[in-house]
Amino acid sequence: MDGAVMYAPGDVRVEERPDPEIQDATDAVIRVSAACVCGSDLWPYRGVEDLEWPAPMGHEYAGVVEEVGSEVETIRPGQFVVGSFWATDNTCELCRAGYQSACVNRVPMGMLGAQAELLRIPFADGTLVATPDLPPDELIPSLLSASDVLGTGWFGAVAAQVGPGKTVAVVGDGAVGLHAVLAAKQLGAERIIAMSRHDARQGLAREYGATDIVEERGENGVAKVKELTGGLGAHSVVEAVGTQESMMQAVHSTRPGGHVGFVGVAHDVAIPGMEMFWSLVHLHGGPAPVRRFLPELIDLIWKREIDPGKVFDLELPLHEAAEGYEAMDQRRAIKALLRP
Numbered sequence: 009m010d011g012a013v014m015y016a017p018g019d020v021r022v023e024e025r026p027d028p029e030i031q032d033a034t035d036a037v038i039r040v041s042a043a044c045v046c047g048s049d050l051w052p053y054r055g056v057e058d059l060e061w062p063a064p065m066g067h068e069y070a071g072v073v074e075e076v077g078s079e080v081e082t083i084r085p086g087q088f089v090v091g092s093f094w095a096t097d098n099t100c101e102l103c104r105a106g107y108q109s110a111c112v113n114r115v116p117m118g119m120l121g122a123q124a125e126l127l128r129i130p131f132a133d134g135t136l137v138a139t140p141d142l143p144p145d146e147l148i149p150s151l152l153s154a155s156d157v158l159g160t161g162w163f164g165a166v167a168a169q170v171g172p173g174k175t176v177a178v179v180g181d182g183a184v185g186l187h188a189v190l191a192a193k194q195l196g197a198e199r200i201i202a203m204s205r206h207d208a209r210q211g212l213a214r215e216y217g218a219t220d221i222v223e224e225r226g227e228n229g230v231a232k233v234k235e236l237t238g239g240l241g242a243h244s245v246v247e248a249v250g251t252q253e254s255m256m257q258a259v260h261s262t263r264p265g266g267h268v269g270f271v272g273v274a275h276d277v278a279i280p281g282m283e284m285f286w287s288l289v290h291l292h293g294g295p296a297p298v299r300r301f302l303p304e305l306i307d308l309i310w311k312r313e314i315d316p317g318k319v320f321d322l323e324l325p326l327h328e329a330a331e332g333y334e335a336m337d338q339r340r341a342i343k344a345l346l347r348p
């Protein structure tokens with residue numbers, strides 16, 4: 009089969025890789041209907057993060073089950089399934105508490121390389137959620153988004169304790185940030201401030217429920233959020249970038265007693281202790297337990313109550329994966345969908 013492999017920063021190739029097979033009785037193998045390039049794939053692409061080169065790429069996927077191991081009970085060949093970017097048993101104590109991304113048996117799907125024609129899924133029963141039926145083609149992007157970016161934005165909003173009557177600010181206008189806006193709307197936020205200086209992304213943020221747009225960044229962005237909230241700051245702030253500037257922008261934009269949900273993969277972020285001390289804010293975040301939200305998100309997509317697939321503004325055949333990375337790196341595309 010064909011799959012995307014990164015050889016070095018800036019060097020993504022689609023090449024022949026071995027067909028995955030059932031290795032454990034709890035595995036499934038799926039035929040990938042759609043995969044995509046993640047903002048987090050850009051860290052190694054830009055040379056900020058080292059991988060063991062050459063590295064198979066991709067951890068977001070939706071597709072049709074080809075084969076299951078002898079101990080798989082709920083997932084069957086022929087079903088259309090979506091899974092999280094962690095394969096998880098969904099039975100250990102951490103999974104049952106809703107923190108599947110910290111499952112004691114978790115396997116990172118990125119190691120298996122979802123930007124490919126076929127994909128092995130460990131713990132198929134715990135990892136995958138089947139849709140009610142085979143989806144029409146136009147629903148596939150939205151279902152794919154639930155695999156990571158939608159689930160991650162949703163977790164950011166939940167971690168930031170978004171709820172009715174609250175003012176929410178979202179730092180970051182990538183797919184996760186835009187989905188955090190969508191989640192905030194669904195979770196009943198009264199006012200949603202999207203922080204973006206990018207025209208098309210501002211438009212999508214508004215479509216997803218943003219009531220205000222702030223173009224300023226850093227401390228100027230903080231000042232603007234304070235201005236919009238009577239000097240107090242937002243109740244809930246989602247951080248969806250992962251840099252020092254975005255994290256401090258999130259902390260400083262939050263009112264005392266408020267909550268920061270941080271879901272940008274933090275690179276070289278250090279929160280000064282005194283600033284944390286005086287901020288009086290709650291901090292919660294990390295790799296999103298997407299599996300917790302998958303059934304609900306798939307249901308919302310299936311009923312067409314949300315349309316998260318709009319973040320895919322570039323669709324390419326798998327063998328043009330390199331162009332998807334380049335377009336996202338240059339911010340010409342919000343998110344690139346790859347069709348094997």
Ligand SMILES: [Zn+2]
Nearest residue numbers: 098100103111
């Ligand atoms: Zn577990």
